[in-house]
Amino acid sequence: MSGEDGYSKLFLFLLVGIGLAIGSALTVVYVKKSPIEAVDISGIHDIRQFKWAQVENKDLQLGEIIAPDLLGPESIAVDSDDNLYTGLEDGRVVKIENPGKENENITDLTKSFDYAKGSKRSMKRPLGIRLHGSKLYFVDAYQGVIMIDLKSKSFDVILRYDDVTPQLVFPDDLTVTSDGKTIYFTDMSLKWAYEEIALFTLEGECSGRLFKVDVETKRAELVRNGLCHPNGIEIDRDDSKVLVAEHNRRRIAIIDTTSGKVVRHVLLPGGPDNIRRRKNGGYWVSIVYLPEPGHFTTWNPVHRNMIAGALGGQGVIGLFNLNQGIAVKLDEKFEPVSIHYDLEGKLSKAITEISELSDGRLAVASFVVQGIPLVDPLSSD
Template sequence: MEDFEWVQAENKDLQRGIKILHELVGPDSIAVDEHDNLYTGLIDGRVMKIMNPGKAKQSVVELTKSFDFAEGSKRNKKRPLGLRLHGSKLYFADAYQGIIMIDLKSQTYDIIVDYDDVNPPLILPDDLTITSDGKTIYFIDMSLKWTYDDVAISILEGQCSGRLFKVDVLTKNTELILDSLCLPNGIEIVENETHVLMSEHGRRRLTLVNIKSAEVVRHIAFPTGTDSIRKRKNGGYWVGMPYIAEPGHFATWGPVFREIFAGALGSGGIFTKFDLSQGAAVKLNEYFDPESIHLDLEGKLCRAVTEISELSDGTLAVGSFIANGIALVDGSAFD
């Protein structure tokens, strides 16, 4: 990690806060509305709304209580991952079912992209972003080979079969923009909406893509695999890092050795090779350059960080794909 100057920091920034709702397991992604209510998807397939988070009148509602968005699907599993709000519509990428929309007013749902609406079918839809007019969604499919059940193998093997799509929300017409991506697991549309910034976890980098020409414009190297990317309130971006790979860790190996190692370990043994007890998040400036890293190396409040979303007062809502509860961190001292 010595090649990344911005990593040379020791702090406890991600310990400055509280944990709420320990009974909510695996809040991978967290969307925030104009009233600072939170929305998240859980490991058991539920989608939740948290009102007045961390305050005296905090309350929780299950948005999926009245329906099953996997009903009738040949895939009977659910795992909501990346979430986005646009007006009264909550969109999310489900790891098994595709791209789903919940109408918060009518408490109904719609499948925007079913997993088998494209060819080859979606294997692991992971995250999405939406244009400001709400008409177009850009989303990523992490792998053509490994499902969410085998995500650890996909990370270790590091193969590059991920895809970037766009879908017209009204017509549901879906188009492939780019393929051969290396485990894309995070996406954010940039300010002028001509580009998207993606995480390519399998190559430890962020990738800037011109969505008009479908060309890669730039790679931003990281010392470890990145996850979701979300805009900061004052410009720039937050990037979650689920684990920190020390020098010599298998995540830094070449793809051939990683594939051999993956075959030898199998899915049961791979997660034991990740240290998911720590929390880390990186702040990017508006030009996509990493500025600083923020840590909870003891895992007291944050661990296996997948996403950072900001509330209006600068509080950071920290998502994790395995943690119990949502961490609310005081981000005011980070600027």
């Protein structure tokens, strides 16, 4: 070996050594700076494990956008006349009459009152919303569980965030029993609030809770804790089980309402958001994005801590592909039977909920988009 070759190899070794030293130093810095303490997520599944999801379709691309000025309609309730009710990023709860028609009209249901008045938290973000008779119930990510009486145009705080101990940090969705006497709702984390959702997803911790509250007495009871990112919730037709979306583990927990025990899990190819019953039986489950195999949210804790330390919450949220629309249909036994896509995000994207209108159209909710896509009836229905 010539002297020149020896110097070249020595120089290369030095460069590699310097690179490794710099990389190690940056790893230490970003891990120490990290706002999260990522936990191990082992054995996570992806779309390759689900034969029923190995299809190509554009079912969620056909339709129209209505109410294009409304930002972030995260959840949608539908009444018997197909009027829509939804909560928005700016804290309003609105009613959309005659959606998609020439006489479409939008009314601010919260214009005459401030449901955060008297609260130590000033911010408002209505999320999961339900209609039971003339009562409109919704969960606010900061305030708790609120009710609007559509007849009297008055409101009532069913449960304030600090009415339980530990207090609610991120209440997200609710469902109501058939008799209207009990509300079940989720609190996603004991640590992370609404504006920190990207960091919460990256960390992967499981401190979420399921509560029930008596509508008349307003007495709340913890049903189950230790849930993994529990956002969406639905109750079955005989009020015996609740379906709770565990986003971080890409599954739905089926929980017995009497014992509070998880009786089974339903695995999905992506993290579920809201769950809603279908008119003809079964359930709609929305999936905000479809993670590819080896998605960064499943990397080992050190790497996820580095990402959070280097990018922060706003940087992390930019890593998620929110330009996709995915919805899964379950049957009455909670088994997945079909999946429906708009992977190009032409009409539906970052879907947080699917609700049905009487004519078969689907009202698509999202926490990031403007307007509400009304998807044409699916040929499979």
